[in-house]
Amino acid sequence: MSAVISTRVHQSTLEDANWVRWSLITVALGFVILFLCVPLVLVIIQAFSKGFGAYFSALSQPDMQAAMRLTLLTALITVPLNTVFGVAAAWAITRFEFRGKNLLITLIDLPFSVSPVISGLIFVLVFGAQGWFGSWFVEHDIKIIFAVPGIVLATLFITFPFVARQLIPLMQEMGSEEEEAALSLGASGWRTFFLITLPNIKWALLYGVLLCNARAMGEFGAVSVVSGHIRGMTNTLPLHVEVSYNEYDTVSAFAGASILAGLAIVTLILKTLLEWKQQTNR
């Protein structure tokens, strides 16, 4: 009898009372619904506010199409480059000992703590008309700022750490015993990488690539500084959304936004799957 009572007392101080539980769930879900669900649903409602026809004709406008193409092109250039960098950096940092390693890790993370606007500004300072190399590029008639190369450079900077930062902790934790075993049995470096390292890091690598891609396609602040907002030429999809919104072309703005929101939803679903994969593979 006394044992029963003591477990009861015990339980009541270990678990929250029902009313606490339900009020906390209500507050938490209310907050999440207000700040996260409502905006997501509203993008769709606004995009279709003038009907399906208006939505699809907004999506097929030449400027919108050009913006989508530019966004895809930017991601196609920046994501592979930063992926190769991420793998190389993770290999050097986790498989070798050298001085200044911690400094190197800090420097790789640097772009995360720089405001997007400043990330764009620095490329204007380097390549702009008044910039360091600006006059040289003007003489040779090469446009970097207010042109596609500037957009690519700013996006490279913004998405720089994503892949490296996923791989470094994982490869550190894994250690290099498996790779050393393969190498000492005579496998070449590349063979070891493709047969031992890559299968071990593939989910984390995909995770990094996914986040890198989402940011590359969605970046606004940095790109907005270097793009010059030339319609059909240097507007990425997020910039086209901004321009349309400021011109009160709500359907166009939200049609573009719905594509980007779709991208975000796909990213979240894949992210959840990859997190699950990474956990079960450990």
Added chain:
Amino acid sequence: MSQSRIMPGFRPTISFTVFYLSLVVLIPLSTLVFKSFQLSFDDYLNIITNRRVVAAFRVSFSTALGAAIIASFFGFIVAWVLVRYSFIGKRFFHALIDLPFALPTAVAGIVLATIFQPSGFLGKFLKENFDLQVGFKPLGIVVALIFISIPFVVRTVEPVLQDFDSRMEEAASSLGATRWQVFTKIIFPNIFPALLTGFALSFARGVGEYGSVIFIAGNLPYVSEIVPLLIITKLEQYDMAGATAIALTMLVISFLLLLLINLLQHWVRKRSGQL
């Protein structure tokens, strides 16, 4: 090199890493520092102490601070609910927390502006019932920054709450502590460093945020103009010196915040026994 000499590829990978890092990050970033050295100290002070610039810094920091505090409070509750309770749709809500990371900031910006502008459905409701205008006011900036901050807080607190050793709770309650005492004396002090880290991350991100803010802010100089927007305005007026000086100041502040966050994280790991 103390490590096994058998591992190949050090030279090519480290050379590529350093080369690429310099090209994409270090050289462009250092330009900002070198460019501002072209200014005399007096010029720099003149730019920074200009009334409009000071006002923008005040707007940026106060809204980021307010948003980080509110997001920390609600983020803690969300993390608590997601870790401790089970309810229908938990997985969905769990995945949704990262939406602000995945949704482009411009999209967040136009949607929040649409919801909270005086004619928007929540903006109208708040205006009519509480005489509270959110859109085109500093309060709108706070709303946008709360949105951006949610995952920073939840994702920092969640793992610490998950790994929390429940034996400490059991010990305290078997010694006669009430549930409230267990929470305030045992759980919260252990979670606090993580919460503080989440707060600092939100604050740092909020100060530099641009895309989600500009649509809802109204961007009135002295009232609702944020520092990143002022940098862009200076750039558009070809005032390179102004843009550079303000940007450098922001950059130095962000790095100080980054240093603080790293110290905090070190403290968190030490307290939770990972070091």
